[in-house]
Amino acid sequence: MKGIIAKEPGGADQLIYTEMPEPKLEAGDLLIEVHATAVNRTDILNREGKLGYVNNPIIGVEVAGVVVETNGYQDFEKGDRVMGLVNGGAYAEKVVMPADRAMKIPDALSFEEAAAIPEVFLTAFQTLYWIGNLKKQEKVLIHAGASGVGTAAIQLAKVMSNAQVIITAGSEEKLDYCRKLGADTVINYKEQDFAEEVLQATNQKGVDVILDFVGASYWEQNYKSIALDGRWVLIGVLGGSTVHQVRLMDLMAKRIQLTGTLLTPRSDEYKADLSKDFISKAIHYFEQGKIQPVVDITFPITEVAAAHQHMEANKNIGKIILKV
C-alpha cells in the first residue's frame, strides 16, 4: 500500500507518497481502508522531526474510511463507515485504529466531512468540557476562531451550552464565518485590543473559559480577559512559548486554573474514553444537522505538500482534507 512519509525532517517538499508496508493488526485494532484524512499542526511538527512521541513513519492522526477487518470486535462489521483518531499512519491507503475509539460516521456526512471531525471536535470537546468545565450560559473566549479547533469549539459551546462565545481571528472573512457559526462577539486581533473588547462584551467581568492557541504573546491580554475562577486552557503556542513575567499572585487573586494540554500524545485509554463521551453527548448534533464539520478545502493525497503549505500560510477556515 502507499503512504506519506517525510524523506528527511524538513519542509513540505520532503513529503512523498510511497510504497509502505501494510499496518500490523494487533488485538483490539480495526483495519480501515482510508477514504479521507486531514491535516493537523502536529503533522507539520512530525514532518519537521520535532515530535518525540510518534513512532509511525507515516504521518497523520485521523481518518474516515471503511472497516475491512473487524479482528473479532463485535461492535463493527466489515463495510462500516467509521472515523476516529489513529496513532499515526493516517496519510495512507490503510491504517489500524483501536476499535474502542472508532466512531460510526453519521449517514448524512461524506468521508471528507467525517475526516474533518475527530481531531478538532474531540480537542474542542475535551478542552471546553473535560478541562475547561464549561457550564451552561458561561462565557468563553476562543482564539483562532476560524481554525479547525476554533470552528468546532464555537459550535459545541453554542449548541451544547448556549454559551456567550467571543472569538478572535485575523481577517474579515474569518470573522464573518465565525459569526455564521454562532459566535456572539468577533474581534479582529490585528485591529483591536481583544482584552478591551472582551471586557466590554462581558460587562467588565471577563470570560469563564479561554481556549488559548497563542501562548506568550497573548499572556497579559488573556490575563485581563479572564474572570474570577476562570479556566484557561493552553493548547498551542503559535505566539511563542516563553513568558518573561508571570505574577503568581495574579493567578491566585483571580483563582485561575491554567491547564496545558495536548491530545495526540495521550494514552489509548484516554482517547477511547474521550471518543465514547463525545459519541454519547455530541454525535447526535451531527445527525440532526445542528453541528457541521467545517471543510476549508480538499486536496488529493498526492498534493499533500500543497495542503501543508496551505495550513502553514494560516489561510484556512476549518479543516484541510486529503482525499485518498
Add this chain to the structure above:
Amino acid sequence: MKGIIAKEPGGADQLIYTEMPEPKLEAGDLLIEVHATAVNRTDILNREGKLGYVNNPIIGVEVAGVVVETNGYQDFEKGDRVMGLVNGGAYAEKVVMPADRAMKIPDALSFEEAAAIPEVFLTAFQTLYWIGNLKKQEKVLIHAGASGVGTAAIQLAKVMSNAQVIITAGSEEKLDYCRKLGADTVINYKEQDFAEEVLQATNQKGVDVILDFVGASYWEQNYKSIALDGRWVLIGVLGGSTVHQVRLMDLMAKRIQLTGTLLTPRSDEYKADLSKDFISKAIHYFEQGKIQPVVDITFPITEVAAAHQHMEANKNIGKIILKV
C-alpha cells in the same frame, strides 16, 4: 465587648485589644462566644493593610466557641460547641458566623484544639481534593510541611487517600514532626535539592499533586518535581510572586494543571459547601482520633503581638492559638 484591631496598618506593635461594638446578627448568622481563635498569614496581611477584601476592622478568620444566639436556626442550640470560618472579627469576645458553615466540635477536642482546625484543614481539604483531585495512593509534594496547612495536608493525604506524602521543611525538628504525622519522605530544603529527592522517591515519575506555598523561587524545581498530568496548586508566594521565565510548552508537554487559589475571599456559599463536604468526609477522623489538630503554642489574646511575631519568625509547627 473587646476585640483586636490594628491602630494603623503596620507591624505587630500596632495590634490593640480594645472595646468594640458587638457584631450585628443578620439572617442566617449564629452569635458565638469565642473561646479560642488562631493566627493565619492572612491576618498579618490584614494587619499590614494589604488585603482589599476585608471589611471587618477586627482581625481573624476562624474561631472555636459556644453558640449564644441561634437566631432561629434549627440545627444548633444555645450552648453548642462550634468551630468554623468567619468573615473577619475572630479575635474578639463575640463573633457572628453564618450558620451553614458552622461545624460542631468533636467531644474529645478542647476549644484550643478546635480553633486549630477550620482554616488549615479546610484549606488542605480544598486544595488536595476540590482543586488537586488527589486520588487513592497518588503521590503528593507538600511544601512547608510543618506549617498549619502542611500538617493538616499530611494527615488528610495519608488517612483519606493513603497517598505517598513527600514534604519539605527547613529544620530537623520540623522534618521529624512531619514524619511522625505520616510523611513518607522528608526533605530539608536548606540542604537538599528537593526536585532530585522527589524524583528519587517517585522512581523518576514525579508527584501527582503539589501544594505550593512558595511560588517564584521554587518554580523550576516544582516543574521538575511534577508528573505527567500533575495538578500544581498555588496557595502562597512566600518565595516571591514573579517568575521571569515560564515556558508554556513545558506546561503543555506535562499537561500540567496550575491553579491559583485563596480561601478567605471566597463566597459565603463556597465556604458553606466546603465546610459541609469536610464534615461529611473528614470530621469522623477527628472523632476517631485518626487525625489531630496540631497546636504549636497558645497565647492569651492580650499577647497577640507575640503570637504574630512567632508566625513571622516561621518557628511554628502547626497552629498558633489565641485563647480569649
